[in-house]
Amino acid sequence: MKPTRLLLASLALAASLTAAPISFDFKDPKGVNAAQFHLDSMIEAIAGTASGISGTVSFDPEAPAATTGKIVVDAASLKVTNPTMTGHLQGESWIDAKGYPEITFELVKLANVKTAGTTTTADAVGKFTLKGVTKEITVPVKLTYLADQLGKRLNKPELKGDLLVIRGEFTIVRGDYGIQPGKNEDKVSTEINLSLAIVGSAPKA
Amino acid sequence: MTTTPPANESKPAAGIAAWRILFRMLAGFLALFSFAYWSAAGWNRGWTKTQIAVKQTDEVTGIEFVTYKQHFAPGVELVALAGFICVALFAITFIRRRKAG
Secondary structure: OOHHHHHHHHHHHHHHHHOOOEEEEOOOOOOOOEEEEEEOEOOOOEEEEEOOEEEEEEEOOOOHHHOEEEEEEEHHHEEOOOHHHHHHHHOOOOOOOOOOOEEEEEEEEEEEEEEEOOEEEEEEEEEEEEOOEEEEEEEEEEEEEEOOOHHHHOOOOOOOEEEEEEEEEEEEEHHHHOOOOOOOOOOEOOEEEEEEEEEEEEEOO | OOOOOOOOOOOOOOOOOHHHHHHHHHHHHHHHHHHHHHHHOOOOOOOOEEEEEEEEEOOOOOOEEEEEEEEEEOOHHHHHHHHHHHHHHHHHOOOOOOOOO
16 A cells, blocks of 8 residues: 555544544542432422432534433432431332432434534433433533543543533423322422533543 | 309419429520520521532532531421420410319
């Protein structure tokens, strides 16, 4: 093979490698990832977090619209500042963390994708599963791709890799997912606000 | 013209019994103590908490996340319970024993 052809072939290979989607793992080593929930209630609002986040997202900085992935939340990691209330929320009449240990969001497609620099905004259309009930929902999301920031974040400069931050906020109706449908509506709001701010890491070999 | 009281009505006490004074003092002390403790512990007008949420920010990503710190903050239900006990203690001191015959 002539040197020119070899060079071209190498460039083509390099281009195809850089354009490949990157797989980001959302099990955060720093334990920062969490979904936050908020619902109005008598006396005071019920607000808490679910920190057991895992899952993977495949993201191509050159083609954000092709993003795929699944985020999993461990239902037993859901907690509020009152242990009795935490027990009730995890119990059978609420999310039933023992019977349905995972809350998931599986991305089907990204719509209305707009990218500016390292930030992409889009509507994430996906299958949201809570307490065994799956519904297709649309969540406005913001994805921020932070190239070569993994080592800096973990205070390990020798570690090479990228980060992907996903932010999203949406509202669900608890009755739609079998959570006390039609019950205690005068005491606890029927709507649950959920917000997500999570980071995935993709170490480079 | 004079009227005689019914036979089953008890005579007015000459003074207040010691246990009544004690119970009233106890009720007052409990009311003051519970209010002072609730105020000092953070004036929490919600339910009782055993932890408080502390917001922090991850430097590189800018993600706001919550950590939990052990902290007991009595809520309105404990204040209400203390208030109920105070009222009950105070009310007991007004109970009069009926004399037979």
